[in-house]
Amino acid sequence: MGLLTPTTWDLTGRVTANAPVSSGLLRLDVELPRSVTFEPGQFAMLNLTGAGQLVFRRPFSILASDGRTMSFLYRVVGRGTERLADLEPGEAVDCLAPLGKPFAAPDAATPPVVILAGGVGLPPLHAWLSRHGRPGDLACFGGRDGGDVPWSLLSDEWRVSVDRDVDIPAGRQAHHGLVTELALSELERDGDPGPRLVMACGPTPLLRAAAMLARDRDWPCLVSLEEHMGCGYGVCKGCVVPVRLDGPGDSGWRNANSCTEGPVFDAADLDWERFGAHHATGGAA
Amino acid sequence: MKHPHWWTLDVEAPFTIGPRELPGRVWTASGCFAYGLTGHDIAAQDIDSPYAGIGAVVTKTVTPQPRPGNPMPRLVEMPVGAINSIGLENVGFEAFIAETLPALAELAVPTVVSLAATRPEEFGSMVAELHAAGRDMPTWHGVELNLSCPNVAEGGHDFGSSPETVAACVAAARSHLPDRALIAKLTPNVARVAPLAAAAAEAGCDAIAAINTVVGLDVDLKTGRPVLPRRFGGFSGAGIRPIALAKVDEIVREVGIPVVGIGGIDTAEDALKFFALGCVAIQVGTAQMRDPFAAARIVQDLRRAES
Structure with a gap:
């Protein structure tokens, strides 16, 4: 890398x-x-x-x-x-x-970023935005309801969506629905948004939706996985995820340690068909 | 830790297993420290390095062909240990010889290569090739035959439970390993382990490593089904320590071959119990997954005990 x-x-x-x-x-x-x-x-x-x-x-x-x-x-x-x-x-x-491998810092060639953070998947993206965020980046957080959203951590630049439209504090706003829908409506408000880099962390359905959103538009997408782990430093092989051998189109796959080769992966490298229901349980137990 | 009156061993003094010396008696166990920390830089304030004082790294088990390993989930944490079903995921023997062995030669610590196969002749041919490739590698100490991994489907935990099979595998490996140590790692999943150890000793191995994991299973109450896709796995950690001590004692007293003790060793006190029974060395397994410095810290604590 x-x-x-x-x-x-x-x-x-x-x-x-x-x-x-x-x-x-x-x-x-x-x-x-x-x-x-x-x-x-x-x-x-x-x-x-x-x-x-x-x-x-x-x-x-x-x-x-x-x-x-x-x-x-x-x-x-x-x-x-x-x-x-x-x-x-x-x-x-x-x-x-x-x-583990981080989200890369942006360079001059990096398009504006779309951040999709779900629940306890907020930390890596919050840290990235704080350190590397640029004008034009879009940050979206999805929570279960207004009470579940850590409002004190989210400055006004964060857009928020909730599954249940309750307990929204006065002075704050939340979209009722999926965080990917919120991001798309923000992006397409003024027509074609142009190329973006999608970065996502959260439950598996969010990661899949983020990967699909990016793939449909030919945008790059990075996802941070939240696998259960044994050692965390690459020795036990208890946190493997299936990755394609030679990128999109190749039928071969191999196991990658999510602790040392991830937790951040290019969504196009992951074998989403083999990425089963037991993966990405949404945080450490 | 208080120094017991009977404790006189220096675990960092050179000692001999097989034809060559090793620099220490506390090792890392197979499958719990990969092939050492290639490409990693892990530091701590209280200890120099994860290798400090370590006698050997026993590699993750290598098989004749690459293995993708078992489906996830592969680990179930229990209150006193864990059940694993990794399934011997490894790059296969050819890639191991070409890529991993040269990297291991760069480690400051001796290497014991763990091998698994399903037929004695496969052990023989792997050992012959390893010997050709590793002959000039001064830190290659020897081979540990994994005769007992309970979560490989072909053979399963029955593979290493017959004295005849154990003897055949050891003899096949021994015939190609004239000048390095040969260690047979035995299963605890038998009523009596001494006959297996005796068969291995008779066939020419230099030491017995005991024990491997204990067959275990956990049930997910939400589904009513076993947590692991293959139902059972290998139980390791503190919970198997009494089983390990009993099996080690049986081998030491009945067979009289050098024994490398393994099973739930978390602390220097745990290690002392194995040495007290007569083990010549010990291996740290599950604890090493929790703490990259686990084996090194055990050495440090045993060193303090001697001062």
Whole structure:
């Protein structure tokens, strides 16, 4: 890939904040013993320490890194995130980060970007927009309902859609429907939008819709997958996804580690027919 | 960690398994550390490197042909371990020799190559080719025969459960491996493991590695079906440690061949239990998936115990 990624650090940090930012999403801030740089799209493997330690760490996309503090967003979906939600400020967290291939930074040839973030898939795209966003980029977030949307994290440049049109705070707006519909209506408001780069992270239906939206228009599309992982650093082969061997049109495929070859993939490289229902469960358990 | 009065071993002193010396007695187990960390740079503040003090890296198992592995999901986390059904996904022996082995030669740590096959003659021909390719590689220590992976469909966990088959595989490999170590990794999924170890010893292996994973299954209550598409997989981690200790003890006491202990070793204390039973070395498996420094940290803790 030619991407120079920062050194991965294995560190034990301390929770500085662990609180809901919406009805379903929590933000975890961890102060590490040293500052760790990351590229948007990279992730961390987190675990509790001592008696609460899980057999495997859990992968979380990095929302932000400010000095020695690294921030994450999560939803309680299983044993791991249940234990994470119980952590109080001051408690220890094991953190292996950063890991994985990021979303690339834009260059002069990169067309304006369309960001499609679904639920807990927000962090990598939020980080990318904060660091690399340019005028003309379009950022869209899809949530379950108004209460599920982490409004405090979304500046006015974010467009928001919800499945259920309830609990929208005063002064904020949300489209009722799919986030891809919202993006298309924004893009086509003034006619042909011209070429775009689509970048998506979220549940599998969103990723498929994003890939299809891009493919139909011959636009490039990058998706960040959220596979369950064992190790997160490329040794266990427990998080593989099917990728085409030679790009579109080739019938061959192989397994790629989503931890080291991803989590960001070119949507055209993924074998969507083999990408089964067990994939991309929408966040770490 | 407190230093037990009986503990005198230096796990970082050279010792011999087979015809050659190794620099240490704590290794990483097959399938849990790939082929080492090629292309990775992982750092920690409390320890130099994931290889610090490690005696050997046992590679992910290589098979005669490439294998795509099993369908997902492949891992089920349990409270005290995990059930895996990776299915020996690997690039195949030809690509391993051409691409992976030269990369392994760059590692500072000795390599033990794990091989699996379905017939003794396949073991023989792979070992012969490996010997030709690795003869001039000073860090290639030897071969570990994976006679026991429970999640390969052809053969399955019955493959390594007959003493005759174990003996045939070991003999086939031994005949092509005159000057490197030959280790037979045995299944725990038998009533008694000592007859397998005795057969392997008789056929000429230098040591026994025990144990491989224990056959396990979990059920998804939402669907009422097994979580893994192939129903069962290999259970590993802390939950199998008592099984591993019992099987190791059986081999050590009844066969008297050097034993490399494996099974749920998370900490230096766990490692000491295997050494206490007479293991000459130990391997760290599932813990290495959680922590790239797991084996190195066990060495560090055992070193502290000696001071």
